[in-house]
Amino acid sequence: MKKIIFFITLLSSLITFAQNEEIVDNPFTPEENTLFSKALEKLNSKKYPDAIEMLNKLISSNKEHKSPYFYLTQAYFENxxxxxxxxxxxxxxxxxxxxxxxxxxxAKANIELGKTDSVCNDLKKSGTQEKELLKYCN
Known part of the structure; x- marks a missing residue:
């Protein structure tokens, strides 16, 4: 019984900590949060041009947050x-x-562009184990 109580206490502490970290790490205004959510909906719906437009707008108003860059990268690649x-x-x-x-x-985009000279370094940093991609490192 003590183990269960300890586990529940630990779990609730971790959840509280994670929520507090999220609040501190969230540099978006409520309007930017709404735009970000809509952009992710467009990305998930494979409406890449719309997602690209929204994510570019978000980056132009908040250049220091990394998340929009990742999703914009994904949208550009898929498009x-x-x-x-x-x-x-x-x-x-x-x-x-x-x-x-x-x-x-x-690395994947450079491969698609035929620019394979520099992809090995990116692939190593990415930690990928995809044999199809790692052949560019030989």
């Missing part, structure tokens, strides 16, 4: 706008260089 994808990955990595998924998408 086959590989040059734009590489550009946004590079900008996002300048803000937070430990974003493995930005390295991953930049």
């Amino acid at each position: 086959k706008q590989y040059s734009e994808c590489v550009e946004i990955c590079t900008k996002g990595l300048a803000i937070g260089p430990k974003e493995n998924l930005l390295n991953y998408y930049r």
Whole structure:
């Protein structure tokens, strides 16, 4: 019984901590939060041009938050706008260089563009184990 009470106490402490961290880490205004949510809905609905427009608007008003860069990267990649994808990955990595998924998408976009000289470094940083991609590192 003591273990159960301890576990519940620990779990509720972690949830409270996570919620507090989210509040501190959320630099968006309520309007930006709404725009971000709508952009993610468009992205999930595969309405990439709409998602791209909304995410670009969000980035222009809040350049220091990494999340919009990741989702914009994804939208550009899925919309086959590989040059734009590489550009946004590079900008996002300048803000937070430990974003493995930005390295991953930049490598994949560069492969699609036929620019395979620099992809190995990004693939290693991304931590991918995809054999199809790792062949560019040999």
